[in-house]
Amino acid sequence: DQHVVIVGASLAGTRTAQGLRALGHTGPITLIGAETELPYDRPPLSKTLLSSDWSASAVDEVRLISTAELDQLAVELRLGTAAAGLDTAAKLVRLADGAEVGYDVLVIATGAVARPSPWNPASGVLQLRTLADARAIAERLALKEPVVVVGGGFIGTEIAAAAVAAGCPVVVVDPVPEPMARLVGPEIAGSLVGLHRDNGVTTRFGVGVIGITGVAGALTVELDTGERLPASTAVVGIGSIPATDWLTGSGLTLDNGVVTDGFLRAVGAADVYAIGDVARWPHPGRGQQVRAEHWTNASDQARHVATAIARGTEAAYESTDYVWSDQYDWKVNAVGWRDPRGSSTVIGDLAEGGRVAVVHADAGGAACGVVTVNWVRALNQARRRLMAGEPGATIVEALRQLS
Ligand code: FAD
Structure with missing residues (x-):
């Protein structure tokens, strides 16, 4: 009855715990999460929650698991406590509050954080990764005042769509001429830009931001063309970076994520797996190490690793490489x-x-x-x-x- 410790209580972590129990794992499971919120799903943050009424039921809808099911899983849930260090020789996770948790098997599922905005005036530059972030953005959108979104990828454009729906004038700025082309290809990216324009979003693509100054309610976004865009709110969506700070010095191989083998076992220690947005694994089809930032990958990798632990199977992970976005x-x-x-x-x-x-x-x-x-x-x-x-x-x- 091995003690499985899962660090990161979001999609990948929660699905691992559920998978372990569903596959008959009877040993103890500890699920450690930095956020105080019960596990919730991120895609609806930009798709539905920004435009919701924030009632208790609207927030409940984004939960990944009900409290009743959590109870049934018999998982020791330690929310609001970040892991701060890992000793792979002693098989211990050190928490930020100084506590230590020993493991037989460790699953690293700490995901990613929004790439920090290089422009942070005293206040008013927001980013979207967490439920708390979504709440802060929704409060600003309710003012119906001008919004500048920096970053024209999926998340930036979904935020822009929500801002337009809320009644805000919106400009999306991105230095790349067709920012969505990287994700959907140039054949479709142009039509998506047209869709946003038809819905009232102003797009300034191929134009860089060089600074944001002011305070919330009175910001100025400076462009490399010399223009200055006034904004009440600025939201920066310029990608995400893997949450691996806590693993520095652990001996694991860190290189744009936790590097794993094809079985999703972390390189550099025994009995440690890494899954979801934090993991970088050798993709058989592409013939290179890949770090995906997609929902289906996190969920599939959780099931894969839960099976490996509960059943003792050793199989290479095969990705389905599926991703979606809702745009209007x-x-x-x-x-x-x-x-x-x-x-x-x-x-x-x-x-x-x-x-x-x-x-x-x-x-x-x-x-x-x-x-x-x-x-x-x-x-x-x-x-x-x-x-x-x-x-x-x-x-x-x-x-x-x-x-
Ligand atoms: P995360 O969801 O990032 O969760 C990691 C968890 O670990 C977090 O709760 C974090 O607080 C916690 N953590 C971090 N460090 C520590 C630590 N040291 N100790 C303890 N806990 C820690 N994907 C799609 O495929 N389609 C979409 O349409 C889509 N829309 C999205 C919209 C938004 C706004 C966002 C933010 C993401 C979206 N994604 C989408 C991506 C998708 O949500 C992620 O791929 C998925 O959440 C990855 O799950 P994860 O569990 O690996 O990581």
Whole structure:
């Protein structure tokens, strides 16, 4: 009956605890989380919660697990206590309050934090990673005053959509001309920019921010063009970085995350796994170490590691590489990946409420990913075919038949 200690009480950590019990693990489980909140889900923070009424039931809807189920899991839950250090020789996790927790098996699921904003006036520059962050942003949006969002990726644009819905004038600034192209490819990125403009968002892409000054309610965002944008609120969404500070000096290999082997075992210590946004593992398809920042990956890796611990199995983790974003009423979905040196084929058309699928091939011509907008049937079909290793031409033909 091994004692499993899980550090990080969010998606990956909670799903590991649930998976262990579901698979018959009877030993003690300790779940350690830095936040005081009961485990909650992050995608709804930008999609629904910013525009919600913040009633108790609205907040309950984003919980990852009910209190009743938590009780049933018989997990020792230590919330509001960050892990501050790890001694892999003694198999101990040291907490910020000085307590030590011994483990037989350790699962590191500390995720990521928002990449710190380089522009922090006394107040008023917000970021979105936690429930508390979402609450602070929602309070500002309720004022219906001008908002500047720095960063035009998924999170930045979802915040912009929520701000427009709340009645705020919104400008999104990003130094990259088509910021979403990295995620969805250039074939779709342009249409997404058009969608945001049609919904009333002003986009300033290809323009850098060089400073933010002032205080909440009276901020100035300075652009590298010399322009100065007045804003009541600035939200900075410029990516995230893995939460590995507490592992410095632990002997684990840290390099843009906790580096693992193909089984998700941390390199540098025995009986330590790393999963979710904090883990960087060798992706078999891509032939390189990958750190994903996606919900499905965190959940799948939790199940994989729970199985390895509860059943004693040793199997390589195979990623499904699935990610989604909601942009207004558009559903953007992607499976697999894009190879910037590869090629793509577009099926369908987004004009006039249409739908589209883009099939991506890698540099060697093998199909490696599909991105769809408003076309879940094509996505599901493409996902099945990709996993079966079908050639790109066959997938393209099948999707053409669907359209
Ligand atoms: P996290 O969710 O980051 O959780 C890690 C937990 O560990 C946190 O609670 C943290 O407080 C805790 N922790 C950190 N350090 C310590 C420590 N030293 N000691 C104890 N605890 C610690 N993904 C998608 O695929 N689709 C989406 O549409 C999507 N939308 C998103 C929208 C937003 C606003 C955000 C922020 C993320 C979104 N994501 C989305 C990403 C997705 O939420 C993450 O991939 C997922 O949360 C990763 O789960 P995780 O458990 O690995 O890490």
